Amino acid sequence: MTTPRSTGLPTATPRRRPGSITLSLVGFLFLVELASGILQGYYVPLISDIVTHLGIHDADFNWFEAGQLLLSAATVPLLAKLGDMLGHKRMLLISIAVTALASWALVLAQDFTTFLIAWSLQGVAAVWLPLEVALIFDRGRRTGTAAAATRRSAGLLVVALEVGAIAGALGGGRLFAALGEQVPPTLGAPAIVVSLVFFAVLFGVPESEPLAGRRLDGGGFALLALSLVLVTSGLTFLRLNGPGAWWVWACIAAGVLLLVPWGRLELKHPDPAIDLRTLGRRSMWPIQLTAGLFGISVLGAQVPLSTYAGTDPANGYGLGLDAGDRSIVIGIYLVALIVGASVFAALSRVIRPRTMLLIAALLVALGYLLFVPFHLTLAEVLTNMVIAGLGSGALVAALPSAAAAAAPRGQTGVATGLTNTTKTIGGSFASSVFGVVLVTGAGMSAASLGGYLTVWIVCGAGALAAFGALLLVPRSAFSDSEPGSDPDGDAAAEPIVAPPEPHAPAV
Template sequence: MSARSLGGLGGIVAVLAVVEFTSGILQGYYTPMLTDIARHLSITDADVNWLEGSQLMFSALVVPTLAKLGDLVGHKRILLVSTAITGLASFALAMTDSFPVFLVAWALQGAYAVWLPLEIALIWSRASVQDGVVEPARITRRAAGTLVAALETGAIAGALLGGALVDVLPLGTVLALPAITVTLCFVAIGIGVREAPVRAADTFDTVGVVLVSLALVGFTGGLSLLRLQGPTAPLPWLVVVAGLALLVPFARWELRQASPLIDVRMFRDPALWPVFLTAGLFGVSVLGAQAPLSTFARTDPATVGYGLGTAGFTTSLLIGAYVLSLAVGAMLLPLATRFVAPRIALFGACLLVAGGYLLLVPFHDTYGQVLTCMVVAGIGSGALVAALPAAAAAAAPPEQTGVATGLTNSVKTVGGAIASCVFGLALLHGAGGTAVGTATTAGTLTGYYTVWIVCGGTALVAATCLLFVPKHAFTDPAAPAALPTV
């Protein structure tokens, strides 16, 4: 993609692509070794979902706040802060074999979830005020595709490297490498990214932060209690309901603010609410199903009758092929939107995700079957990862681009957190025991069926939601008939 096609923003996009490459490494590197991490921490495969769920919960809490701060004080500044948090947490992972400490560090590492929303908001802000740029939505979509392609390339590199190293090096050494890449990423941001114009009012909604944090802590805390006490216990459900109930005073408070943390009116916008709902449903598969994919691949069929029985590196090839398909989907998005409206492209992407996961129900016995299904789902997922924040930026008010793009990630992580809880319960239910180091550490086949069906079903619901988007949503206004060459 040329700098001209990005309206002169090619240099900044190139640096941000390095950031997303680092994000991809973080997202792909650990996945092939989750079973090794589980044994290192003396936990079962089902308990791996604790790691995934804790990080998603933290991301859901921190992304709205950091995204709003990006609009207030500058997207680059908050990008640096979140990178510093991620780097420190990454170093902590390599220094402990305590599950509680590892769990906290893994959660804090989730600060990287705000990187892509901040980057897209930064690009949108610069494109919309730069001389000669008449199609900021198109430029933002193209930049988003480039960033997501870099992310998925990093995920491929991370998965292959992690899978290869975990077979030959001590786990502590293997876990230290991502921290080094995040440190280099911090330096790249500081040197190579210029700050975007700050458009939002110079106020911060502290009360809103407290209310939404309490709501999310209550909701996600209740989900955690479900995993501890089971779905028949009343206390977890009471905590979940209490968390959801706190959203009512939060919404009322936000409606009265001149500069709210989250403009809840955006959830009534006909072009935005389907994007947010789609992002939440999409989070079920793109975030909640990755740990089950890895543990299913590592499960030995000779012992329990299902799984692929792959080693670390062979698992990384499966993960690598999946994330490569995400990169393909992200790069195909700008091409697809030349021929169909963006909302139709999103609709088709949801159908691919649904088809890939639902095909796993009958076709999961061989490596080739699982690989094919994941590639189909991955192409659709890659398009959605690129399209959703770009669509939100295009449809949101100019002073709320950071919040809108951040909300796509927030609701996506909430969807992933819910899925992580459900999938953890499903994989644990019916297991013959919990002794680490025995066959009973594997998840149940019925649980894996649940994962695939839920992922496919939520993708179909997301596709249905996109039918309600206005026909011309996420597109630029028609340009004047004659424009000077820039």
């Protein structure tokens, strides 16, 4: 019997390359973002009932939002950096566990203080998407297709986020009614969802490969966190107390001034909390600036749009929609976000990332600036919101993936996390300023038309400014390139991490 001669052709299905981005990886992270969206949408229709349950005033709910905002602003950069150092999966699990415990605490909370602490702790969920993008990028880095695969995956994750938000908003009120309008058991649903995704990540997501020899810049993170807390709390108090409170401006100024000693410390540290030299690269700073400017519209303009839709047309403007119709309008906007993220994921194969970002920024600018001449009919408002929503959906997906592609190895998590932080600061600034603008010149029951026009012009101008910043990005940025290449033209795309000093503890 003779041995068959080899034909040179494969006789079995080739194995997947190590480090390839699999459908299962994206699928498990899809579930995490679905849970994140449910958290964002579920509580909205229950706010009035939660206020009654706790025996507080409607205005007191602002403190819950402020606490969550402050905690997320202070913790996202730190958690993202720890992901770069210790593993992105590990920090994702820790942040999910904290969010799950906080969600269960909301079920048991019977007083304002306990609810405030638990609600604030849910703010660590803001780091989920940056860590997920970093996980995907790290997984694909070894195959040479990390940037392209991350863009496609990020679009799908944003779709999950928005679908979850819609499902949460629709399900919260209905489950409340089905459970006999009892608040505690109703709040158990998101806690169960978050608890389940913990195990999905634990058993379904592989760990990233952090660089060895890293050290935590504790002093840098402490100063940065203090600066962010002062700025964001000042902006929150500006919205609550108005521009006449001098201490509000002192708080904001103190936070900004703290960035001076922080910057000096970071430039001297061998492994800084935020690498300012990397942040200054032509492929990075426009992304972070765009995230901040984008926050003006995606976070700051939603309340003004909702109140405008509910304003009585007898004032000469407004749509006069009731709560149910307003929720439909917001739902259409969210669907536009989903379509924008999906289109971004689909077209990322054939269109340069920089071009996609420019188109998305222009759509946001066009959508909001169209409000200035066209805002009197429902058809006009919906058209404008859909245009802005398409661009917003693409930007939500594109910004963290672009930051990941522009970051050197070992800084992927913190770069993507910064897009969330700057977006949050931009949204906080816009919410505070818009709150003051809409009150100025307002009538007995409605804000002035001039206030709304100002909101839309600021949102449109911010998007145009982002477009201008993105024009400065090199054409080849955010694309997969040969190892060692640098679209900025700068030296050393990989970070130079100093080895630990003798006898110095290394994390």
